[in-house]
Amino acid sequence: xxxxxxxxxxxxxxxxxxxxxxxVVQAVPEIANYKVGLLNLFIQxxxxxxxxxxxxxxxxxDDMTDALDRVAPESAPxxxxxxxxxxxxxxxxxxxxxASLTIPIKDGRLAxxxxxxxxxxxxxxxxxxxxxxxxxxxERK
Amino acid sequence: xxxxxxxxxxxxxxxxxxxxxxxVVQAVPEIANYKVGLLNLFIQxxxxxxxxxxxxxxxxxDDMTDALDRVAPESAPxxxxxxxxxxxxxxxxxxxxxASLTIPIKDGRLAxxxxxxxxxxxxxxxxxxxxxxxxxxxERK
Amino acid sequence: xxxxxxxxxxxxxxxxxxxxxxxVVQAVPEIANYKVGLLNLFIQxxxxxxxxxxxxxxxxxDDMTDALDRVAPESAPxxxxxxxxxxxxxxxxxxxxxASLTIPIKDGRLAxxxxxxxxxxxxxxxxxxxxxxxxxxxERK
Numbered sequence: 001x002x003x004x005x006x007x008x009x010x011x012x013x014x015x016x017x018x019x020x021x022x023x024v025v026q027a028v029p030e031i032a033n034y035k036v037g038l039l040n041l042f043i044q045x046x047x048x049x050x051x052x053x054x055x056x057x058x059x060x061x062d063d064m065t066d067a068l069d070r071v072a073p074e075s076a077p078x079x080x081x082x083x084x085x086x087x088x089x090x091x092x093x094x095x096x097x098x099a100s101l102t103i104p105i106k107d108g109r110l111a112x113x114x115x116x117x118x119x120x121x122x123x124x125x126x127x128x129x130x131x132x133x134x135x136x137x138x139e140r141k
Numbered sequence: 142x143x144x145x146x147x148x149x150x151x152x153x154x155x156x157x158x159x160x161x162x163x164x165v166v167q168a169v170p171e172i173a174n175y176k177v178g179l180l181n182l183f184i185q186x187x188x189x190x191x192x193x194x195x196x197x198x199x200x201x202x203d204d205m206t207d208a209l210d211r212v213a214p215e216s217a218p219x220x221x222x223x224x225x226x227x228x229x230x231x232x233x234x235x236x237x238x239x240a241s242l243t244i245p246i247k248d249g250r251l252a253x254x255x256x257x258x259x260x261x262x263x264x265x266x267x268x269x270x271x272x273x274x275x276x277x278x279x280e281r282k
Numbered sequence: 283x284x285x286x287x288x289x290x291x292x293x294x295x296x297x298x299x300x301x302x303x304x305x306v307v308q309a310v311p312e313i314a315n316y317k318v319g320l321l322n323l324f325i326q327x328x329x330x331x332x333x334x335x336x337x338x339x340x341x342x343x344d345d346m347t348d349a350l351d352r353v354a355p356e357s358a359p360x361x362x363x364x365x366x367x368x369x370x371x372x373x374x375x376x377x378x379x380x381a382s383l384t385i386p387i388k389d390g391r392l393a394x395x396x397x398x399x400x401x402x403x404x405x406x407x408x409x410x411x412x413x414x415x416x417x418x419x420x421e422r423k
Binding site: 007071076088096100135 | 283318319320333334335336339341342344345346348349350352353378379380383384385386388393394395396397398401403419420421
Binding site: 142177178179192193194195198200201203204205207208209211212237238239242243244245247252253254255256257260262278279280 | 283285287289322324325326327328353354358359360361362364370373374376377378380381382384413415417419
């Protein structure tokens with residue numbers, strides 16, 4: 001049984017949905033050392049989120065961004081709007097999508113499906129740099 | 142400390158919400174060997190999801206299916222529609238509900254509440270067979 | 283490698299969103315014993331949920347409650363309404379937000395971001411007391 005834990009920053013991005021599988025795997029090469037285990041990714045922010053979704057067609061990412069805007073529209077009435085109209089909708093979306101992912105590791109690789117990729121959902125209009133805590137536990141090779 | 146990991150397939154199902162607690166427990170009888178631990182269930186697909194919800198009244202499952210259709214309707218405008226009108230709404234719902242569950246194990250059983258069951262949410266109209274990676278870690282009895 | 287697991291009850295609350303970070307940390311002081319690890323919080327109910335979100339402005343909690351009411355409104359048609367109009371919307375919200383959280387532990391503390399707190403989302407109008415299973419695994423100091 002072995003643990004690895006590190007914090008890393010994603011490239012800063014403006015509002016949208018982004019495929020970050022390669023960025024994550026490069027930041028956490030320790031995945032390759034584990035025969036069996038789990039990777040927990042935890043984003044330390046409340047106006048962005050992590051999810052798994054389609055890894056091929058960029059249209060899916062744009063459609064997701066739009067669909068979440070319909071679920072939590074800027075036009076709804078909010079008490080909390082100190083940082084602008086995208087502030088509170090960002091908090092709603094972050095709880096709907098979630099701040100963390102737990103992904104199985106098998107034979108040194110993430111055991112994701114063929115079409116699954118790791119996404120960052122950035123909900124704020126202005127460019128933000130987001131920090132992720134990656135925790136791996138498992139049996140080493 | 143001990144790990145078990147396996148991949149299994151659920152029975153193929155058409156669009157809807159399904160109680161799969163028994164199917165999961167039968168596929169992962171190793172749960173019974175653990176005094177304390179965690180079961181991670183990870184669905185390797187992006188147009189279906191896993192969740193926990195009410196385990197008694199089938200109406201709850203049908204109402205959930207309908208409620209998610211209202212949250213991500215087929216009638217909304219989508220760029221990505223190669224596989225039909227249920228394609229992109231399925232991706233949206235999968236990120237809203239989530240691809241994985243982590244459930245505590247206590248004394249050889251899942252420590253779910255009295256009314257909690259494991260659900261498969263299948264978002265595609267046509268019958269699909271879904272694969273789940275089950276990872277258990279814990280202390281054996 | 284070490285495991286701790288316990289079940290505790292939250293203070294009973296009526297419908298709303300509540301910051302419960304202090305209540306959780308007091309219920310699980312074992313967090314302080316771990317150099318590196320993960321805390322899993324699992325709510326044993328299907329009409330409440332756990333999430334991470336903003337820990338400062340109470341308006342964010344009230345806005346969240348309202349926003350989720352718009353996503354799963356009581357006015358929609360539901361088959362399942364045995365326990366009143368807030369019954370089925372509560373089940374929908376619980377699957378959208380989720381029943382569990384996995385939070386990294388670093389040097390005896392939760393590795394949450396500066397503005398992140400643990401929230402209970404209570405979706406039933408009448409006061410309910412909710413039970414949480416807390417499971418910690420990690421390397422002790």
